[in-house]
Amino acid sequence: MSAIDSHPHPPALKAADLGVRYGSLQALDGVSWTVDDGEILGIIGPNGAGKSSSFAAVTNAVRRTGRVDLYGDRVDGVPTHRLARRGLRRTFQQNSFFGGLSVRDNAVAALAVEEGVSLGGSLCAPWREIAQRRRHRAAATRLLAEFGIPAKYHGLPPDNIPHGVQRCLSIVLAYGAGARVLLVDEPAAGIGGEDLARLAELLRELRGRGLAVLLIEHHMDLVMEIVDRLLVIDRGRPLAYGDPSEVQRDPAVLEAYLGGSG
Ligand SMILES: Nc1ncnc2c1ncn2[C@@H]1O[C@H](COP(=O)(O)OP(=O)(O)O)[C@@H](O)[C@H]1O
Numbered sequence: 169m170s171a172i173d174s175h176p177h178p179p180a181l182k183a184a185d186l187g188v189r190y191g192s193l194q195a196l197d198g199v200s201w202t203v204d205d206g207e208i209l210g211i212i213g214p215n216g217a218g219k220s221s222s223f224a225a226v227t228n229a230v231r232r233t234g235r236v237d238l239y240g241d242r243v244d245g246v247p248t249h250r251l252a253r254r255g256l257r258r259t260f261q262q263n264s265f266f267g268g269l270s271v272r273d274n275a276v277a278a279l280a281v282e283e284g285v286s287l288g289g290s291l292c293a294p295w296r297e298i299a300q301r302r303r304h305r306a307a308a309t310r311l312l313a314e315f316g317i318p319a320k321y322h323g324l325p326p327d328n329i330p331h332g333v334q335r336c337l338s339i340v341l342a343y344g345a346g347a348r349v350l351l352v353d354e355p356a357a358g359i360g361g362e363d364l365a366r367l368a369e370l371l372r373e374l375r376g377r378g379l380a381v382l383l384i385e386h387h388m389d390l391v392m393e394i395v396d397r398l399l400v401i402d403r404g405r406p407l408a409y410g411d412p413s414e415v416q417r418d419p420a421v422l423e424a425y426l427g428g429s430g
């Protein structure tokens with residue numbers, strides 16, 4: 169994005185001065201960021217720094233202070249499920265699938281969310297429902313194939329597919345359900361090698377399609393490879409924010425986080 173491009177179009181997600189308190193613990197304090205369409209913002213920091221709490225905060229899943237704007241609209245007080253319908257979606261550190269359904273049917277369910285399928289219509293016109301179901305199955309298969317979920321897994325329950333593919337699947341489902349701003353919490357936890365490359369490719373692909381992505385991740389190689397900007401949080405406070413390579417060289421970051429692990 170060039171300076172000339174700075175027309176008055178609001179960022180996808182703007183969080184200002186977020187604060188979260190659990191009892192006597194101030195888990196998050198004065199954390200701010202913006203992320204634009206077609207951009208990946210990385211969020212890093214030691215365990216317990218407040219990274220996941222920042223996702224809970226912007227999605228109004230916890231009580232918080234501060235201000236959040238989604239595409240220029242103030243959304244303080246808008247319930248989590250409404251934010252999801254408006255395109256602000258989160259994936260969790262633990263996968264959450266419909267365990268009784270196949271991978272493909274999980275994708276069908278995600279697409280149905282996006283379309284807002286009504287049950288009333290299907291009771292009146294069952295043949296229409298059958299046609300619609302067939303369309304959804306085809307669309308689900310396309311969605312999965314397009315994002316590299318191998319066809320041999322489509323008929324299996326998500327729990328029976330490799331862990332790395334599960335991580336990608338949960339992101340694909342969030343996209344299928346209509347994410348425009350996607351919050352991804354430690355997708356690379358417990359995966360490596362080919363799965364990591366697949367994950368990086370997927371996140372790049374979503375960015376290419378114009379999604380705004382927030383990525384919490386411990387895996388520094390992945391972070392440095394794909395994020396456009398980087399925010400470091402330490403003990404609930406922002407430590408550094410900006411260009412990834414500059415942030416990585418920031419003395420405060422080196423001391424508190426990147427260099428302090430040895
Ligand atoms: N629901 C909760 N109730 C009480 N304390 C919590 C809760 N969730 C997180 N915490 C605490 O808040 C701090 C920040 O947690 P979290 O946001 O999960 O950090 P991170 O994701 O960076 O590891 C930690 O000290 C954690 O123990």
Ligand SMILES: [Mg+2]
Nearest residue numbers: 219220221261
């Ligand atoms: Mg966390």
